[in-house]
Amino acid sequence: MNQRELQRRETRRVLAEHALRLFSMNGFDETTVEEIAAAAGVSQRTFFLHFPTKSAAAFPDHEERVRDFIDRLGDGRLIGNPLLHLCQVLSSGLDTGSPTRRTRYQLLAQVGALRDEDARTDRDYEEVVAAFLIQAWGASVDARVRAHAIANAALGVCRASLIGWGEEGIDAREVCFEILHRMIGSPFDAPLHSLQ
Amino acid sequence: MNQRELQRRETRRVLAEHALRLFSMNGFDETTVEEIAAAAGVSQRTFFLHFPTKSAAAFPDHEERVRDFIDRLGDGRLIGNPLLHLCQVLSSGLDTGSPTRRTRYQLLAQVGALRDEDARTDRDYEEVVAAFLIQAWGASVDARVRAHAIANAALGVCRASLIGWGEEGIDAREVCFEILHRMIGSPFDAPLHSLQ
DNA sequence: TGGCTTGGTGCACTGACTGCAGTTAATACG
């Protein structure tokens, strides 16, 4: 590991830490980027070298998590039951361990701008899930629409579970898996166009 | 109808019209609020009397549509099969008639900022749907989480269908109803906690 | 007609974000 790389990561970490602290202490709108940067001991300009927007600092590990998610999802062509696999990977990803993560989702439940940011980051997952299902099903128009619909739906369930967890402390993982399984597990075993 | 009210509506309509035109002609980021206001023959300050944000001008009938949606959804306590009813109301709401609406969803498929705005407006629907289901099911913690999860999922399906329609011209209504029906129609007939 | 209301305006301001031209320190390389 480079010394420069170390320095860069450290700055980023400290920025994210102070951002989350200030957001939950004083509120999102009441916190300026200038303040976050000052608290972290760097200039405002540096903040924007590390995060594209103010709200992105509340989700500093996003890219990393998406990469990790892609790894855990694997190749859709090689999986026997893609939808069940998807349910498992999605709900196992809702690790409710870290207190930082809890703070983040409590914030999320309150602050509109952060829910927006969350929706934005969810779009990345949505694309990954859709790509996975298209791998599994082929790229016909029908499959593509179906893949995006299911991806949106599945992530919607996860988001609701996580926000519920942030608001009320309900364990997200189990209920999420259960709902996902009901929703996308069995009904899509039947071929499409078989409904009257 | 008041003359003032008429004037107000007309200004709003013209603003929205020029906003959509400029967005699709020159791009969202390339269009300034100043330009929209100038094109509509009013001041920039007036734009913000009519729309809270630049992107809101791309969805000028949002509040009205939400009100209409609430009406069509009705009272959850009085409906025999709330989920089926929800499927019907949601997919019938995807009227793909107006060319303005088509333009809007073509834009939506391209412009990140508008997808964000769309996600934001979807939150309003999400709350309406969740409230409807909570009316139908009661307000236990379990029902609330389930309601929000299903609301998120259902709207995710609609969004995907509409974006698919914007991108590829596929009729959104039918495929949306089919997927919704599979997803939330039958599986939730069984009681919760009946999966192994 | 005269007071009140309200849609629109002008202005000054905040704050997010960007482009550019530096400085300094780590690193790669001859």
Add this chain to the structure above:
DNA sequence: CGTATTAACTGCAGTCAGTGCACCAAGCCA
């Protein structure tokens, strides 16, 4: 080693979205 290069960080000036405030002018109502 010493030197050229790279890259993290800085300062500054600028754009643009969005807000608060005092104000005008035209509609409304008594």
